[in-house]
Amino acid sequence: MFNDVGDGRLRTDEFSSDDDHALEAFDVVAVADVPWAQGSDWSIYCSGPIGDPVTLYANVQDYLHRQGAFLGPEDFLNQAEELSAFTAMAQANGFLVARGPACIRDLVCFELERQSVPYNVLSTISDAEPRLLVRLGNSAFFCQEALIELPD
Structure with a gap:
């Protein structure tokens, strides 16, 4: 779940609800650690x-x-x-x-x-800059909070 999503690029054609590997290319970093995003x-x-x-x-x-x-x-x-x-x-x-x-x-x-x-x-x-940079496949965007819920 992502809160307060901001600027970015979201490529929805890369994801399928049947894709078990979608999160393999998932990365969240603090914008403070990304020089061009300052x-x-x-x-x-x-x-x-x-x-x-x-x-x-x-x-x-x-x-x-x-x-x-x-x-x-x-x-x-x-x-x-x-x-x-x-x-x-x-x-x-x-x-x-x-x-x-x-x-x-x-x-x-x-x-x-x-x-x-x-x-x-x-x-x-x-x-x-308190935001986060989320990368998921070829998509990337800023948000304030990123949460992942894993099934039990």
Whole structure:
């Protein structure tokens, strides 16, 4: 049983009520132990255009994929719901480029430094994250509480 289910990805076509092995790929971890799922403690502002914004976008996307995150670049990069909007914004002289936890901050700052883009980082410490990350097969989601009832 899961209480206060939040963001995530639930693939219902993977489960069958006759499947005795469904819980073999079941894992619950504290969000505090998942770097990409932390609160957005950092905001990064550029004071010049990004020469190659697609590489920055791709680096964030690749990192999240390697980590098995169900969040995408649009959850951390400003105006990244559409790549064209992100690249257009990245040509301005001043803009918020990203918000996120330390792992995203480090990734973005490394790429901005590599491209010699001037930037500033502001800390906005968020509250401790009490949620859980549940993984079940190829599904993953946040919740406040996860309980399992085993038959006697």
